[in-house]
Amino acid sequence: MENKPPIVSINNLFKSYRRGHQVLPVLEDINLDIADGEFLALMGPSGSGKSTLLNLIAGIDKADSGSISVGGIDITHLSETELALWRSNSIGFIFQFYNLIPVLTAFENVELPLILTGLTKKERKEHAEATLQIVNLTDRMDHYPGQLSGGQQQRVAIARAIVTDPLILVADEPTGDLDRVSAKEILELMERLVHELGKTIIMVTHDPRAAEKAHVIKHLDKGVLNNV
Amino acid sequence: MHLIKLIFKNSFRHKLRTFLTILGIAIAILAFGLLRTVVSAWYAGVEASSATRLVTRNSISLVFPLPLSYKDKIRQIPGVKIVSYGNWFGGVYIDEKNFFPNFTIDPKSYIALYPEIVLPADQQAAFIRDRKGFVAGRKLAARFGWKIGDIVTLKGTIFPGDWEFVMRGIYKGRDKTVDETQFFFSWDYLNESLKKTMPARADQVGFYMIGVTSPSVAADVAAAIDKTFKNSLAETLTETEKAFQMGFVSMSEAIVVAIQLVSFVVIIIILAVVANTMAMTARERFVEYAVFKTLGFGKWHIALLIFGESLFITMTGCVIGMILTFPSAKAFGNEMSTFFPIFNVSTETLYLDIAASVFVGTASAVIPTWRAINIRIADGLRRIG
Numbered sequence: 253m254e255n256k257p258p259i260v261s262i263n264n265l266f267k268s269y270r271r272g273h274q275v276l277p278v279l280e281d282i283n284l285d286i287a288d289g290e291f292l293a294l295m296g297p298s299g300s301g302k303s304t305l306l307n308l309i310a311g312i313d314k315a316d317s318g319s320i321s322v323g324g325i326d327i328t329h330l331s332e333t334e335l336a337l338w339r340s341n342s343i344g345f346i347f348q349f350y351n352l353i354p355v356l357t358a359f360e361n362v363e364l365p366l367i368l369t370g371l372t373k374k375e376r377k378e379h380a381e382a383t384l385q386i387v388n389l390t391d392r393m394d395h396y397p398g399q400l401s402g403g404q405q406q407r408v409a410i411a412r413a414i415v416t417d418p419l420i421l422v423a424d425e426p427t428g429d430l431d432r433v434s435a436k437e438i439l440e441l442m443e444r445l446v447h448e449l450g451k452t453i454i455m456v457t458h459d460p461r462a463a464e465k466a467h468v469i470k471h472l473d474k475g476v477l478n479n480v
Numbered sequence: 481m482h483l484i485k486l487i488f489k490n491s492f493r494h495k496l497r498t499f500l501t502i503l504g505i506a507i508a509i510l511a512f513g514l515l516r517t518v519v520s521a522w523y524a525g526v527e528a529s530s531a532t533r534l535v536t537r538n539s540i541s542l543v544f545p546l547p548l549s550y551k552d553k554i555r556q557i558p559g560v561k562i563v564s565y566g567n568w569f570g571g572v573y574i575d576e577k578n579f580f581p582n583f584t585i586d587p588k589s590y591i592a593l594y595p596e597i598v599l600p601a602d603q604q605a606a607f608i609r610d611r612k613g614f615v616a617g618r619k620l621a622a623r624f625g626w627k628i629g630d631i632v633t634l635k636g637t638i639f640p641g642d643w644e645f646v647m648r649g650i651y652k653g654r655d656k657t658v659d660e661t662q663f664f665f666s667w668d669y670l671n672e673s674l675k676k677t678m679p680a681r682a683d684q685v686g687f688y689m690i691g692v693t694s695p696s697v698a699a700d701v702a703a704a705i706d707k708t709f710k711n712s713l714a715e716t717l718t719e720t721e722k723a724f725q726m727g728f729v730s731m732s733e734a735i736v737v738a739i740q741l742v743s744f745v746v747i748i749i750i751l752a753v754v755a756n757t758m759a760m761t762a763r764e765r766f767v768e769y770a771v772f773k774t775l776g777f778g779k780w781h782i783a784l785l786i787f788g789e790s791l792f793i794t795m796t797g798c799v800i801g802m803i804l805t806f807p808s809a810k811a812f813g814n815e816m817s818t819f820f821p822i823f824n825v826s827t828e829t830l831y832l833d834i835a836a837s838v839f840v841g842t843a844s845a846v847i848p849t850w851r852a853i854n855i856r857i858a859d860g861l862r863r864i865g
Contacts, residue, residue, distance in 0.1 A: 304858075312773070312857040312858055313857070336773065336776050336777070338776075339775070340776020340777075343774075345771075345775070347771075351767065351768070351861075353768060353771075355493055356489070365775045367483070368775075
């Protein structure tokens with residue numbers, strides 16, 4: 253792993269928000285390399301900038317200065333349209349509240365990102381079914397999110413995140429809305445994704461038990477990154 | 481799974497709200513369609529006019545007659561093909577509420593001049609032969625249950641007395657614009673009676689209908705007719721049949737304009753209703769739009785989802801409204817046949833229904849779409865919980 257170039261490389265990253273005339277610094281001079289196949293946990297108190305850093309790596313927010321390179325592409329120079337295309341190919345999102353589309357079945361939710369790929373209907377079906385098999389939800393593929401438990405919904409969300417085989421998975425508090433048993437299942441599933449499928453995961457969490465599963469834990473405090 | 485399927489599923493996410501919105505649009509389109517049909521009915525006479533027909537009347541007013549002797553002089557004018565004539569009779573059948581238009585005409589020339597009035601040959605011959613005969617439109621005959629051979633009496637208002645007629649024919653319209661509620665009888669019957677009872681009013685006609693050889697000569701023929709009778713005791717005013725009919729419509733133009741305005745107000749009201757529905761829908765789904773964006777869906781996809789849903793709802797309401805317009809117009813037309821003998825939903829009205837619905841569906845989606853595509857993903861995701 254040490255010989256490979258980092259899949260994510262962040263250099264001198266600054267980010268601030270404006271509230272009226274006031275400028276609030278959120279991230280200050282962040283430098284971070286994430287290796288391919290690494291499971292990294294970002295921890296820190298509320299307001300420390302964890303989610304902001306995750307959003308910047310995922311290309312859904314813009315930095316003030318510095319660079320973020322993902323898979324060799326400096327995404328800070330991409331336009332909105334280029335970022336949208338890049339996200340569809342490179343990033344898998346796992347949200348705290350799953351964010352499934354309620355009128356679509358588990359299968360259709362997983363199939364959704366594949367619409368942008370140009371695959372045929374048959375190929376999309378094969379990919380979605382295979383991915384649902386990875387998360388052990390083949391028997392619930394025709395269920396709507398409202399008919400699934402929180403843990404099952406999060407597994408569907410993980411399937412949706414990995415169905416396009418992205419470069420990295422970003423997870424924002426993926427166990428934050430789950431009970432202990434479901435949270436454990438989700439973390440085990442994420443471990444499997446890293447170990448068996450070689451996925452790179454960047455996870456924001458408050459939960460030390462979740463962070464324990466990670467290879468590397470980084471701590472953010474008042475926008476400054478510390479190794480743990 | 482395609483986005484079209486998602487549009488369909490999204491449309492029925494709030495079934496009651498969607499149902500009520502579609503119901504509102506359907507009623508609005510129905511009201512719009514009926515109001516436009518009323519306006520069309522107002523202009524039915526104008527629409528039915530021929531470019532090769534002129535109407536000559538007394539230049540002072542339509543209520544003043546013209547001498548019958550003008551007929552031969554008019555026929556001599558170059559470009560004139562047929563000369564017919566008649567009077568508004570204004571008879572009442574049993575009771576005034578049974579109103580229908582009734583005219584006395586010269587049967588032979590009138591039938592030749594109005595080919596859109598379709599009368600079987602045997603009935604034509606019987607009508608021409610029998611001076612006490614009359615023909616009625618199909619709708620009028622059906623309204624009173626008249627059959628050929630029936631004797632019908634009209635009470636004269638302009639020409640006093642009880643006037644007895646024998647039904648000799650039932651005409652049909654060649655096309656939908658022909659009024660099938662009219663009653664025609666022979667001018668000779670009226671004139672002969674007047675010679676006996678009121679000789680001073682005999683040998684006079686209310687108007688001449690003139691067939692010209694082609695539309696291009698109509699203006700010249702009209703001018704020539706009026707020139708012929710200039711400085712006579714009864715000067716004439718000749719105009720195209722269309723202009724003549726428009727003269728009647730213009731008398732009630734304010735009402736027509738008011739109806740047209742109301743029809744557009746209906747569309748503006750429903751625009752507000754659909755815009756409100758779409759604004760609520762989009763506001764509820766900002767998180768989903770943010771999720772779509774994170775998955776890589778672009779602005780055009782988000783716009784397609786919102787515009788698609790808005791247009792799907794409005795066009796569903798439009799189709800239901802259009803379908804309901806036909807039976808409603810038929811019922812309305814039957815009920816109001818005295819005032820609107822021709823009450824047909826025109827193709828133009830249906831096109832206007834569709835155009836209005838597309839406008840409402842599109843306009844309602846503009847602001848929600850603009851807000852949805854411009855919201856930052858991070859802000860959209862923050863709305864969770």
